[in-house]
Amino acid sequence: MTRAVWRFLTSHTTCVWVGVAFCLAGAAGSLALGRYPGVFSDMDAHVLLEWFARKGFAAPGPTLWLYGLLLATALMAVNVSCCTFERLVQIFRGHVSLRRLLPHVMHLAFLGVVFFHLVSSVNGDRIPGLRLFVGGVAPIGRTGWALKLDRLDVTMAREGYPRDVRAAVTLYRDRTPVAREVVRTNDPLFHEGYGVYLKDFGPTPWGARYAVFDANRDPGAPGVLVFSVLFTAANLLYLIPPRSRNA
Amino acid sequence: MQGAHLVLFWLTLVAYATESGLQLGGITPKSPYRSALFGGLLLHSLFLGLRWGLSGHAPMAGLFDSLTVFSFCSALSAFLLCGTPETMPAWRILSALVVLPQAGAALLDKRLTPLYPALDTPWFAAHVGLSFLGYGFFAAGLALSWTYLRRGGEEVYRAAGSSALYGFTAFSAGMVCGGIWAFYAWGSYWIWTPKEIWSVVLWVYFAVLTHLKFIPAGEGWPRWGRRLEMGATAVGYFVMLATFLGVSLLLRSSHSF
Numbered sequence: 001m002t003r004a005v006w007r008f009l010t011s012h013t014t015c016v017w018v019g020v021a022f023c024l025a026g027a028a029g030s031l032a033l034g035r036y037p038g039v040f041s042d043m044d045a046h047v048l049l050e051w052f053a054r055k056g057f058a059a060p061g062p063t064l065w066l067y068g069l070l071l072a073t074a075l076m077a078v079n080v081s082c083c084t085f086e087r088l089v090q091i092f093r094g095h096v097s098l099r100r101l102l103p104h105v106m107h108l109a110f111l112g113v114v115f116f117h118l119v120s121s122v123n124g125d126r127i128p129g130l131r132l133f134v135g136g137v138a139p140i141g142r143t144g145w146a147l148k149l150d151r152l153d154v155t156m157a158r159e160g161y162p163r164d165v166r167a168a169v170t171l172y173r174d175r176t177p178v179a180r181e182v183v184r185t186n187d188p189l190f191h192e193g194y195g196v197y198l199k200d201f202g203p204t205p206w207g208a209r210y211a212v213f214d215a216n217r218d219p220g221a222p223g224v225l226v227f228s229v230l231f232t233a234a235n236l237l238y239l240i241p242p243r244s245r246n247a
Numbered sequence: 248m249q250g251a252h253l254v255l256f257w258l259t260l261v262a263y264a265t266e267s268g269l270q271l272g273g274i275t276p277k278s279p280y281r282s283a284l285f286g287g288l289l290l291h292s293l294f295l296g297l298r299w300g301l302s303g304h305a306p307m308a309g310l311f312d313s314l315t316v317f318s319f320c321s322a323l324s325a326f327l328l329c330g331t332p333e334t335m336p337a338w339r340i341l342s343a344l345v346v347l348p349q350a351g352a353a354l355l356d357k358r359l360t361p362l363y364p365a366l367d368t369p370w371f372a373a374h375v376g377l378s379f380l381g382y383g384f385f386a387a388g389l390a391l392s393w394t395y396l397r398r399g400g401e402e403v404y405r406a407a408g409s410s411a412l413y414g415f416t417a418f419s420a421g422m423v424c425g426g427i428w429a430f431y432a433w434g435s436y437w438i439w440t441p442k443e444i445w446s447v448v449l450w451v452y453f454a455v456l457t458h459l460k461f462i463p464a465g466e467g468w469p470r471w472g473r474r475l476e477m478g479a480t481a482v483g484y485f486v487m488l489a490t491f492l493g494v495s496l497l498l499r500s501s502h503s504f
Contacts, residue, residue, distance in 0.1 A: 019455030
């Protein structure tokens with residue numbers, strides 16, 4: 001029995017069927033996102049665990065694909081772990097070469113990405129839609145910080161597109177400035193694990209200028225980056241043809 | 248100059264259409280580098296380089312640019328993966344896969360447009376460029392796997408396997424660049440939109456595909472074997488098309504294309 005379970009968990013066939021299940025669940029999810037906007041529209045305004053704890057149980061029908069996606073991801077992670085453990089034992093008992101190790105470096109990097117994505121999905125924070133008029137101040141969720149929009153400069157292209165948007169902001173804790181920076185698109189303000197992102201801007205109908213910010217915390221992001229780069233590096237090395245057929 | 252650079256676009260289309268027509272008529276070039284496809288690739292490189300210079304940014308924003316870059320990468324894959332006498336029969340299908348997106352682009356608005364601030368980052372060119380390079384390899388994968396299913400051949404089989412592996416590598420690297428870009432632009436490396444979900448679906452599909460060859464024929468159901476692996480490689484092209492065009496045209500997404 002144990003042997004059969006282990007064989008199932010280490011099998012490439014399991015990997016294939018779990019992958020197929022993942023693809024089907026994802027395809028169903030992409031349709032469900034548009035079909036049930038009431039359920040999914042605020043999905044990015046919360047970290048996954050917080051959102052899933054509310055909506056996953058309240059609307060089990062429309063979120064069924066997400067149960068499938070999470071289950072398939074978990075099974076894939078278990079399959080990859082068991083497969084890599086078994087093969088690494090075999091490799092280290094025999095002939096060790098970089099080429100034989102590379103697929104398992106990629107497997108470990110994949111597991112690292114899944115683990116750190118889970119960290120962000122559980123311990124992250126999302127504070128969307130901080131709307132500030134020039135000179136205005138707003139608290140940033142429960143962080144104890146307040147954000148002030150000091151200045152907003154918008155450069156428009158002749159065609160009517162915004163070419164550049166610069167928002168000079170100051171971050172306060174207890175009325176003491178702790179960070180001051182010009183936030184632009186692709187250039188957020190980072191402070192103690194949080195990023196403050198410029199998301200929107202505009203004048204009100206009566207001409208007052210405002211900017212909208214999101215403040216996010218993704219504690220798993222550095223880990224996801226490191227393991228993604230490791231995966232890519234191992235993948236690129238794997239493309240180098242082996243010196244001999246037995247390598 | 249802005250209008251003149253489009254002459255190169257049309258000449259490229261003519262070259263690709265010529266190659267496709269000749270292939271359909273059973274006329275194949277003696278060498279990959281003495282073909283209309285090679286001429287088209289050179290013209291296409293000039294066109295894209297000129298468009299990059301004129302617009303001041305990578306020509307990869309919007310449907311027109313996306314389709315013509317997709318066509319370029321598909322043509323490039325013909326020389327990277329199908330350049331030997333054994334693999335060149337794949338050109339019959341691949342030349343059609345090259346000309347179709349270019350012909351589609353010909354129907355669209357070709358004006359140069361300024362870049363939105365969110366796209367004004369080197370990660371944009373890296374993300375989109377690598378993704379389309381992967382798409383080009385997947386196009387070669389469809390042509391090679393179909394050729395294998397019709398005629399067989401060890402070298403064709405290996406080239407089809409390489410197309411999936413190279414495409415997967417380029418697409419993975421593109422996803423990493425996209426994640427970095429999204430983290431700086433939108434505040435998270437991951438957001439829940441159909442495009443992002445399908446990108447992961449495509450990634451998982453090809454990740455699994457690269458494992459099929461390790462399953463011995465006859466193990467499990469259905470009977471895994473080379474023909475199934477090649478069939479799955481061919482289907483991968485359509486999963487890619489669903490990700491690239493299907494999601495962008497039919498569903499709401501943060502991506503324009």
